[in-house]
Amino acid sequence: MKIFLLAAEKTKKALEAAAALAETYKPHIVAGMGDADVVVVLGGDGTLLHALHEVIALGRDLPVFGLNRGSVGFLLNEYRERGLLKRIEKAHRVTLHPLKARIKTVSGEIREAYGINEVSLLRETRQAAKIRITVDNTVRMKQLICDGLIVATPAGSTAYNLSANGPIIPLNGNILALTPISAFRPRRWSGALLPNGCDIKLDIINAVNRPVSAVADFTEIRDAESVRIREDRKLSLTLLFDPELNLDERILKEQFMF
Incomplete structure (x- = not known):
């Protein structure tokens, strides 16, 4: 060995x-x-x-x-x-x-990154982020006003996701946690549990004036315009x-x- x-x-x-x-x-x-x-x-x-x-x-x-x-x-x-x-x-x-995130920036650049724990969106300035949430080509939330949003794997559910009051998921759980960070509107929305095979698209509304960073574990990509997230079953x-x-x-x- x-x-x-x-x-x-x-x-x-x-x-x-x-x-x-x-x-x-x-x-x-x-x-x-x-x-x-x-x-x-x-x-x-x-x-x-x-x-x-x-x-x-x-x-x-x-x-x-x-x-x-x-x-x-x-x-x-x-x-x-x-x-x-x-x-x-x-x-x-x-x-x-792991999660595979495909990030498009406001300049049109396309970046890819892996998130073993999570992929998160975080506001870059004092202004709240505005995010549209689409799951499997269906818009589930037209506008979430928040400090950020986390898509967490079971392995990452006890990390940043837990700090944001997200649910803990067993390692063999076939679900992902979608957890808001300091949601302002809708105020009482605490997140969602999604099947791990779904396609998640997060669009940043007014991304130029309300800049948002996309972070996949240790990789930060600033000024994101949209982020597409899927579990990479091939990896x-x-x-x-x-x-x-x-x-x-x-x-x-x-x-x-x-």
């Missing part, structure tokens, strides 16, 4: 853990991700997200086994130095499909979890934390 270690660069305990694993499993460690059979991530959820984006850039489905050396570590396993090879061999696999990402790690229990517990 060839292992590529990826640690949070600014986290001391992650770097120390990576050094310990590199020494313990020296014959199995490779210098490049492209030569690996598995990526072992040491850090938190943000580091895991960066690793998954590197796997996308690599162009092949390389499984990722996360070890929590960060703060929250919602999608990571408990860190233990011993027994790593057996843990990886016995790990439970979860497949993720698979594999997370590895210890069999005893009860993700359903973790998700249930998260919903009762105050």
Whole structure:
């Protein structure tokens, strides 16, 4: 088994853990991700997200086994130095499909970006954003006045989406969360749950005078005019979890934390 270690660069305990694993499993460690059979991530959820984006850039489905050396570590396993090879061999696999966003800017530029957690629209100035929401070619909301809007995957439902009072979705849930950020009109609209196979189009009304940024995880594209979002079923990402790690229990517990 060839292992590529990826640690949070600014986290001391992650770097120390990576050094310990590199020494313990020296014959199995490779210098490049492209030569690996598995990526072992040491850090938190943000580091895991960066690793998954590197796997996308690599162009092949390389499984990722996360070890929590960060703060929250919602999608990571408990860190233990011993027994790593057996843990990886016995790990439970979860497949993720990221969102693919196609963004058109006010200048006519077309950009594409992937969102493993979410794709969000955020106002760039003090003025509220005005967004028209279309799902599968049907206009569902002519005008949402808000600070922004989030389209979250199940994996991302416990991140920014949860902070905006969006719902938590099980990892195997075939739905997406559409969650407004500080909605002004309609004031009581709290969002929607959409089938994961739907086509979502978000048009920014008066995009020149009310500029909006489109953000897919770490990629920000400013002055968006329209954003088309779909789950990319052709692209698979594999997370590895210890069999005893009860993700359903973790998700249930998260919903009762105050």
